[in-house]
Amino acid sequence: MNSFTLERVVRFxxxxxxxxxxxxxxxxxxxxxxRQIWSMVNPLEKKHIHNCQLLEDRLKMLEYMPKNAVCAEIGILRCEFSQSILEITQPSKLHLIDIDPTAVNIAREKFKDNIASGQVEVHLGDSAATIMAMSENYFDWSYVDGDHSYSGAKRDLEATRLKLKTDGLIAVNDYVFFSVSDFKKYGVLEAVNDFCINHHFEMLFLAFQGRSYNDVVLRQITENVQSIS
Ligand SMILES: C[S@@+](CC[C@H](N)C(=O)[O-])C[C@H]1O[C@@H](n2cnc3c(N)ncnc32)[C@H](O)[C@@H]1O
Incomplete structure (x- = not known):
């Protein structure tokens, strides 16, 4: 038996x-x-992507995010990207949100000085509920990277939209159909497409990440807004 046949027998x-x-x-x-388990993805139209720029990675994407802004990172894990947000965008206020106490403790330790100065605020709890407790017209931008199921991503997008300034931006990590690392279906791609279609948002950036865990940046479609350069 050759190795190919052996592998098939073992798999079977x-x-x-x-x-x-x-x-x-x-x-x-x-x-x-x-194909039957996973429903079809609702496709975006030209109006959702015609201003979209491709970027080499998400650190480059951070260079286009507003400086001195009020922002949030939903899902922080080891706070590595939180550190990049702080260094590259120098926010006036950064809310770090995670449901996992370990992640929150890392943030409390790592950003002790920023918390003391009021620049960083750390929240332990469900992201959508935490965002919904904030004032309206509050965020300049937000980074959504929490629950990657369709319903989880949808909840975070909806909550963020309700608290976003009119010309605010929503960046979303893992715009991917299937996660190759944890061999699991993600729902972020479908949630983002449905969000753009239902709430009239467009993609401004698509930032590549290894293994296609790409980021996208969304903004409400309005007649008068100029493209970001
Ligand atoms: C992929 S990690 C975030 C990685 C981080 N943004 C980065 O780029 O380094 C996802 C995080 O989301 C958190 N999370 C999952 N569901 C959540 C929820 N409903 N509310 C808040 N955080 C959640 C997890 O605990 C985990 O730390």
Missing amino acids: TKKLVRKAIGCSCLEDYSVKER
């Missing part, structure tokens, strides 16, 4: 075992079955 046997013990996984479905 594993599939049978998983089925027998009732724990089938994504690999066990056929292409046709997977």
